[in-house]
Amino acid sequence: MSALAGYSDFLLDRYFNLPQGRYVNLIVLRETKSETIFRTEGSGEPLNREFVHAGLTDGEVIPRVVISKRKQTAVERRTGRELLRGFGLLQKHENGAECMLNTNAPCEKCVDCWVYGFAAGGGGAQKSRVITEDAFSLLPASSIVDTKTFNALFDNSTMRNPVTGEASTSIGESEYIKPESHFLDLEVLKDVTEDELVYACGNILRSSRYGAISSRIGRVQNTILALVFSRTEICSSLELTQASYDRLTEKEHPLRTEDIAKVITGENGALAHLLPQTIGPYQVMTGQPLAAFLAEVHETYNAPEPFLRRLDASYPAKSTKPKKSR
Ligand SMILES: [Zn+2]
Known part of the structure; x- marks a missing residue:
C-alpha cells in the first residue's frame, strides 16, 4: 500500500509469532449520532462513570463517562467477522461448527483469531494484537448524560393490554448519552502487517452500533484522527482526553468534531504536547498522508475479497491438526 511506504520500520513484512515491539497507535474519536444506552435498556443500571481530573493543567475533578474496552473491540470484531463469514473465511471445526x-x-485459523487473539482450544494461544483501553468522554458526565422514562407499549400502541385491559407495568428509567457526545480512544495495534492494519482500521470505520445489543439506539461514528507509529506505547487515552480538554476554548455540549480534531492534531495540540515524552523513535501520520491512507482503506473495502483472501493466506498453516474435511 503506497500510503504506508514511509512507515515500514513500524510494520511487519509478514506475521511473526514473537513480539517485535512495533506499534501503530490509532487515535479514534467516537461521536454518538443518536441517544445511546450502553447498558441493557430498562435495567436501571447507571452508566459507568469515573472521577478524574478534568485536564492535565485543569486540576478540577469531574465525572467522565467510560465505555469499556471490551464493548468496543467486541463490536469491531463482529463487524470484521461478518465480512469474513460472507467469503467463507471463518474457519470451521471438524464437527462443522x-x-x-x-x-x-x-478456530485458531481465521483472520479474526490471528489479529484479535484466542486462547484455549488445541493448546495454542495467540495474544491479541489489538490493545484497547477504556474510552473517556471528553466532557463531564453532567453535560452529556440525561435520563428518560420510557414505557413499553402493547401491540395496539397503548399502555393497556388489549386482552386483559390492565395497565402496563413496564415503565422504566434509563440513563442515556446525548447525541453528538465525544469519546476519545487510543487503539493500539502491536506487531501488525500492512494488511492487518488495514483490516483493523476497516473494522473501526465500518462499525456504527455500540449501544446495548438489545437496543435499537446507539449509533456511533468513528473518525480516525491520527496514526502514531512508535516502538513503545505512547500516552494513555485518559491523558490524551485531558490534554485535549485543556485546549478546548468551548466546553459546552455539543462540541464540533472539527474543533476537537484541531485541539488534538493541531500545531500546539494535545499530540504535539504529549508525544515528545515517548521513548524511542515515532512518526505521526495526520493531514494529507492520513487522508491518502484512509482513501486506500476505502478503496480496498469497495471490493474486499482479494484483500481478505491475501490476508487469510498470510498466516502459517496449522500443522498439528489434520486438514479439515467438508
Ligand atoms: Zn477463528
Whole structure:
C-alpha cells in the first residue's frame, strides 16, 4: 500500500509469532449520532462513570463517562467477522461448527483469531494484537448524560393490554448519552502487517452500533484522527482526553468534531504536547498522508475479497491438526 511506504520500520513484512515491539497507535474519536444506552435498556443500571481530573493543567475533578474496552473491540470484531463469514473465511471445526466469539472454541485459523487473539482450544494461544483501553468522554458526565422514562407499549400502541385491559407495568428509567457526545480512544495495534492494519482500521470505520445489543439506539461514528507509529506505547487515552480538554476554548455540549480534531492534531495540540515524552523513535501520520491512507482503506473495502483472501493466506498453516474435511 503506497500510503504506508514511509512507515515500514513500524510494520511487519509478514506475521511473526514473537513480539517485535512495533506499534501503530490509532487515535479514534467516537461521536454518538443518536441517544445511546450502553447498558441493557430498562435495567436501571447507571452508566459507568469515573472521577478524574478534568485536564492535565485543569486540576478540577469531574465525572467522565467510560465505555469499556471490551464493548468496543467486541463490536469491531463482529463487524470484521461478518465480512469474513460472507467469503467463507471463518474457519470451521471438524464437527462443522463455525469459529465462535466468546466460546471455548475459537478456530485458531481465521483472520479474526490471528489479529484479535484466542486462547484455549488445541493448546495454542495467540495474544491479541489489538490493545484497547477504556474510552473517556471528553466532557463531564453532567453535560452529556440525561435520563428518560420510557414505557413499553402493547401491540395496539397503548399502555393497556388489549386482552386483559390492565395497565402496563413496564415503565422504566434509563440513563442515556446525548447525541453528538465525544469519546476519545487510543487503539493500539502491536506487531501488525500492512494488511492487518488495514483490516483493523476497516473494522473501526465500518462499525456504527455500540449501544446495548438489545437496543435499537446507539449509533456511533468513528473518525480516525491520527496514526502514531512508535516502538513503545505512547500516552494513555485518559491523558490524551485531558490534554485535549485543556485546549478546548468551548466546553459546552455539543462540541464540533472539527474543533476537537484541531485541539488534538493541531500545531500546539494535545499530540504535539504529549508525544515528545515517548521513548524511542515515532512518526505521526495526520493531514494529507492520513487522508491518502484512509482513501486506500476505502478503496480496498469497495471490493474486499482479494484483500481478505491475501490476508487469510498470510498466516502459517496449522500443522498439528489434520486438514479439515467438508
Ligand atoms: Zn477463528
